[in-house]
Structures are given as C-alpha cells and as structure tokens.
Amino acid sequence: MSTQEAAALAEAERAPRERRPRSGRGGAGTWVVGAYSLLALGLMLIPIVYTIVFSFNDARRTNIVWRGFTLDNWLGICDDARVCEAFGNSILVGVTATLVATILGTMIAIAIVRYTFRFRTLVTVLLFLPMATPEVVLGSGLGSQFVNLGVERGLWTVIVAHIMFCISFVVVTVRARVASLDPSLEEAGRDLYASPAQVFWRVTLPLLMPGILAAALLCFALSFDDFIITNFVSGNAETFPKFVYVAASRGIPPQANVIASAVFVLAILIVLIAQLSAGFRRRRLAKSG
Amino acid sequence: MAFGAFANTGPDLSAAAPRRRSYVALILLLPGVLYLVATFVAPLVSLVLTSFKEPGGDFEVGEYVYAFRWENYTEAIGRFGEIFLRTFGYSALATILALLISYPLAYFIGVSLRRFPLWQSLTLILVIAPFFISFLLRTLALKAIFADEGPVVPALQSIGILSSDQYLNGTAFTVVLGLTYNYIPFMTLPIYASLERLDLRYVEAGGDLYAGPAQRFWRIILPLSIPGVVSGTLLTFIPASGDYVNASKDFLGSTNTVMAGNVINDLFFQSFYPVSAAVSILLMIAILIPVTAYVARSGSEDLL
Numbered sequence: 001m002s003t004q005e006a007a008a009l010a011e012a013e014r015a016p017r018e019r020r021p022r023s024g025r026g027g028a029g030t031w032v033v034g035a036y037s038l039l040a041l042g043l044m045l046i047p048i049v050y051t052i053v054f055s056f057n058d059a060r061r062t063n064i065v066w067r068g069f070t071l072d073n074w075l076g077i078c079d080d081a082r083v084c085e086a087f088g089n090s091i092l093v094g095v096t097a098t099l100v101a102t103i104l105g106t107m108i109a110i111a112i113v114r115y116t117f118r119f120r121t122l123v124t125v126l127l128f129l130p131m132a133t134p135e136v137v138l139g140s141g142l143g144s145q146f147v148n149l150g151v152e153r154g155l156w157t158v159i160v161a162h163i164m165f166c167i168s169f170v171v172v173t174v175r176a177r178v179a180s181l182d183p184s185l186e187e188a189g190r191d192l193y194a195s196p197a198q199v200f201w202r203v204t205l206p207l208l209m210p211g212i213l214a215a216a217l218l219c220f221a222l223s224f225d226d227f228i229i230t231n232f233v234s235g236n237a238e239t240f241p242k243f244v245y246v247a248a249s250r251g252i253p254p255q256a257n258v259i260a261s262a263v264f265v266l267a268i269l270i271v272l273i274a275q276l277s278a279g280f281r282r283r284r285l286a287k288s289g
Numbered sequence: 290m291a292f293g294a295f296a297n298t299g300p301d302l303s304a305a306a307p308r309r310r311s312y313v314a315l316i317l318l319l320p321g322v323l324y325l326v327a328t329f330v331a332p333l334v335s336l337v338l339t340s341f342k343e344p345g346g347d348f349e350v351g352e353y354v355y356a357f358r359w360e361n362y363t364e365a366i367g368r369f370g371e372i373f374l375r376t377f378g379y380s381a382l383a384t385i386l387a388l389l390i391s392y393p394l395a396y397f398i399g400v401s402l403r404r405f406p407l408w409q410s411l412t413l414i415l416v417i418a419p420f421f422i423s424f425l426l427r428t429l430a431l432k433a434i435f436a437d438e439g440p441v442v443p444a445l446q447s448i449g450i451l452s453s454d455q456y457l458n459g460t461a462f463t464v465v466l467g468l469t470y471n472y473i474p475f476m477t478l479p480i481y482a483s484l485e486r487l488d489l490r491y492v493e494a495g496g497d498l499y500a501g502p503a504q505r506f507w508r509i510i511l512p513l514s515i516p517g518v519v520s521g522t523l524l525t526f527i528p529a530s531g532d533y534v535n536a537s538k539d540f541l542g543s544t545n546t547v548m549a550g551n552v553i554n555d556l557f558f559q560s561f562y563p564v565s566a567a568v569s570i571l572l573m574i575a576i577l578i579p580v581t582a583y584v585a586r587s588g589s590e591d592l593l
C-alpha cells in the first residue's frame with residue numbers, strides 16, 4: 001500500500017468523526033445514564049456494607065440492633081463452634097466439587113471444540129438443561145432420588161450435587177478458551193517431536209490454564225454460596241449457607257457476618273489483582289509491540 | 290448463545306482447528322456425560338416416577354409405592370394454582386425491573402466508560418460484588434433495612450407514603466425487590482458483554498443519516514444488544530421463579546407471598562414427596578415452555 005493510499009484511508013476513517021464532534025449521546029444523555037448507573041451501583045452496595053459493618057457489632061445473641069464497635073467477632077470466629085464447622089464443611093465441599101467438576105468439564109469442553117462425534121446435539125442439550133432448570137427442581141429431583149434409593153444424605157451427597165451443577169458452567173467457560181487456542185502452537189510442539197502427551201501437558205494445558213482457573217473460581221463461588229440445592233441433599237450435614245438459613249429464625253451470630261465479610265474481601269482482592277495484572281500486561285504488550 | 294454470557298469472549302469458534310473424529314472424544318466425554326446422566330437425568334426420571342406415587346399400604350407419612358396416581362397433579366394444580374400465578378407474576382416483575390436497572394448500567398460500563406479501561410474494570414467488579422457475599426446474609430441485610438424499625442419504613446411513614454400501621458417486610462414489595470436485587474448481576478453481565486462489543490460506527494452511521502437519539506437507540510443499539518438481553522432475561526427469570534429464600538417467612542416474605550419453590554421445599558420436608566415432585570415437574574414444564582418459545586423467537590438456536 002502506498003503512503004498516499006494509507007493517508008487517504010486514515011483520512012476516511014477520521015473524517016466522519018471530525019464532522020460530528022460527539023453529538024447526542026456524548027452530551028447530556030451520557031451524564032443522565034452515568035448518574036443513574038452510579039446511583040444503582042451505590043444502592044446495590046448497601047446490603048454488602050451492612051453485612052460487613054455488622055460483623056463488627058458487639059452483639060450477643062441477635063445481630064440486628066447496633067450495640068457498638070468490637071473486634072471480638074473477628075478475633076473469635078470459632079467462638080460459635082457451629083458457624084466454624086459449617087464454614088469448614090463449605091470449604092471441603094467447595095474444593096472437592098471444584099476439583100472434580102473442573103476436570104470433567106474441561107475434558108468435555110476439549111471434546112466439544114476439537115472433535116466431531118455422534119449425538120452432538122444431545123450432549124449440548126444435556127449440558128444446557130442443568131443451567132435452564134430452576135435449582136429447586138434440581139434439588140428436589142436429586143433429593144427424591146436419594147430418598148427412593150434409600151441413600152443416607154450427608155456431606156458427600158452435597159458434593160455429588162455441587163459437581164453436577166458446576167460441570168455445565170465449567171464447560172461454557174473453558175470452551176471459549178479452547179476455541180481461541182491457536183492450533184499452530186500445538187503443531188509447533190509436534191514438529192519438535194513432542195509426544196501427544198507432552199504436547200498436552202506442556203502446550204495445551206498451560207495455554208488453557210486461565211480459562212480453567214476462571215471456571216474453577218466460578219464453580220467454587222457457586223458451590224460455596226449454594227443453599228437451595230444443598231438443602232434438599234444435605235441431610236443433617238450443615239454447610240455455611242444452610243447454617244445461616246436455619247439460624248435465620250433465631251438470629252444470626254455475628255461470626256457468620258465475619259466469615260461472609262472475610263470471604264468477600266478475599267474474593268474482591270483476587271478479582272482486583274487479576275484485573276489489574278491483566279491491565280498491566282496489556283499495556284506492556286501495547287508498548288513493546 | 291443464550292448462556293454464552295458467562296464465557297470469556299474469545300475469537301470466533303471457526304478460528305479453531307478443524308474438528309476430528311477419534312476415539313479420544315469418547316474418552317473425554319464419557320465420564321462427564323455419564324456423571325450428568327446419573328445425577329441430572331436419573332433424578333428427573335426419579336422425580337417423574339415419584340410424582341405418580343401413591344401412599345403405601347400402612348398409610349404412614351413418607352411411605353409411598355410406585356403407582357400411576359394422576360390425582361397428585363390435579364391436587365397440585367387445584368391447591369397451588371394461585372401460587373403458580375404468583376410465582377410467575379413475581380419473577381416476571383423482578384426480571385423487568387432488573388432489565389430496567391441493568392440496561393443503562395450496562396450501557397454506561399460497556400460504552401460510556403470504554404475509553405477508561407481501569408474504571409470499566411472497577412465498575413464491573415462493583416456489579417459482581419454481590420456475588421461474593423453470602424446470598425442469604427445479603428437477603429437478611431435487606432430484611433433489616435426494610436424492617437419496621439429500620440431506616441426505610443419510618444421515613445416512608447413520615448412523608449405519608451405508608452400509614453403508621455403499614456409495613457414492608459413480608460409483602461410482595463420486599464419479595465420482588467429481593468428477587469430483583471439478588472439476580473441483577475445475571476442481567477447486567479450478559480447485556481454488558483453485548484454492549485461492550487457494540488461497534489459504535491453503526492451508531493455514528495445512524496447519526497449521519499439523521500436518526501435522532503431515540504431512533505439510534507431503538508433501531509441500532511437495542512437490536513444489536515438483543516443477544517445479551519435474551520441471555521440476561523433467562524438467567525434472571527429462571528432462578529427467580531425457582532427461588533424460595535426471598536419469599537420465605539424468615540427472610541423477606543410471609544404466608545401471603547408463598548412461591549412455588551416454598552411449596553416444593555415445605556412438602557418435601559414434610560415427606561409429602563409425590564405432590565412435591567408433581568409441583569416440581571409442573572414448575573419445570575411451566576418454565577421450559579416460555580423459555581423455549583422465547584429462545585426460538587429471538588433466534589438463538591445455538592444454546593450453549
């Protein structure tokens with residue numbers, strides 16, 4: 001392309017914008033939309049702030065009225081042994097379910113993007129339906145199956161249920177990553193005499209890792225906060241959300257707010273760090289390239 | 290693309306390597322697919338079978354035998370017909386409210402803040418922030434805010450919107466508000482994903498052709514963001530219609546706001562499994578019909 005042509009193209013691209021200097025949507029409309037959005041965001045933060053503030057409440061049995069600031073709840077999370085145990089159970093369930101669901105889901109995602117197979121539509125529908133079914137139906141279905149089979153319900157049935165609803169979300173998240181994988185990178189590995197296993201472990205898997213990690217985080221978050229399905233399949237076992245539900249009629253101990261707040265802060269930090277580091281990487285790439 | 294909203298937005302699928310046919314696919318698929326058959330399909334079958342069960346020989350509560358008892362369904366519809374209507378009313382209302390709040394918000398983040406990536410990321414984190422704090426605790430926080438002694442009720446009473454003997458908790462107002470609040474991120478994120486990719490040159494072209502702001506919105510911006518609106522509507526409506534936490538009496542509801550989920554839950558834990566299963570099946574059918582019609586109408590055949 002000659003320099004004149006390039007200049008003409010650049011001119012053509014610039015021209016319309018110069019003729020219409022940010023009219024209409026760039027003006028008052030943007031400010032109204034902006035103010036509305038900030039108001040909505042602000043209101044949505046109120047229940048979160050409330051939950052965090054009341055983790056510092058010097059409450060005794062019911063944590064509804066503000067009685068003064070204290071750090072006791074944060075320093076003695078396990079003063080309420082049931083909260084602590086429920087929290088431990090939730091972590092155990094979340095980690096186990098995430099591990100299994102992420103492996104199963106990643107395998108399906110690779111198969112869907114990379115291979116042709118019979119009953120493809122059927123598999124797609126099978127993956128879609130758990131996401132389109134209300135949780136209460138998933139929960140009561142699995143619950144009644146356990147009742148019909150005479151299975152004792154407990155923590156392991158909760159893990160079984162959480163793996164089930166996580167798989168589809170893992171597939172959806174990892175699938176996009178597999179699809180955007182540049183096949184020439186794996187070809188290069190093969191050209192350099194890597195065995196199929198080496199290509200997978202040293203090229204494919206590391207490249208898929210960001211997607212797999214995102215899926216795992218999503219799965220853990222869904223599992224950790226799930227109450228509706230858990231309630232039907234947990235028997236006497238108690239996860240953190242189930243503890244909160246059961247305690248709601250008698251009053252929630254402030255330690256529950258501490259756990260929720262700590263998890264919230266941790267999650268926000270992880271997301272912030274991920275976002276910022278991605279931003280810096282992009283800027284560095286833009287500079288060097 | 291209905292549920293693609295949660296996926297990372299990567300390049301088109303067509304850019305990937307050509308698909309092969311191999312036994313490897315079977316090995317990759319089999320464990321996960323078998324797992325879903327055992328824990329999703331089988332329970333649905335079990336639910337259908339349970340919904341036709343009849344009381345066992347000794348008529349003890351919780352003892353049922355396999356049968357073909359249609360009356361479970363007529364009983365479910367007869368006793369809970371009104372509750373089904375209420376469930377749909379509440380969840381439809383919550384979905385519409387979530388859309389009205391989410392669209393401008395998603396536009397602001399996805400389009401107005403496009404030139405400020407840092408602010409875009411930060412506001413996006415604020416949108417998903419509610420996901421990270423316990424669903425039940427934030428609902429209880431709403432309950433405290435709308436309690437009779439909370440900040441809202443006395444304020445509304447002093448300006449005369451509520452009379453001194455009126456309250457908010459336990460009414461349709463708080464239940465719909467709770468449903469809206471709890472599921473709003475599910476609406477905002479997919480719409481944001483659509484608007485973030487919106488090519489603004491189309492909007493400029495519309496302006497060049499003398500379209501006013503309203504026309505540019507209704508005929509360019511909105512149609513281009515419909516995939517996000519469809520995903521968001523489904524992701525909000527489906528969980529909202531099955532929710533029973535917001536409507537339960539320990540949270541934002543009362544006996545006057547019972548939803549289908551509460552019925553399923555209560556009957557299940559009173560060991561009335563067949564009718565509970567019948568209500569579940571009816572709820573699922575009642576949701577799948579409009580959802581399928583909606584997806585078909587908006588032309589998203591590719592579900593995942």
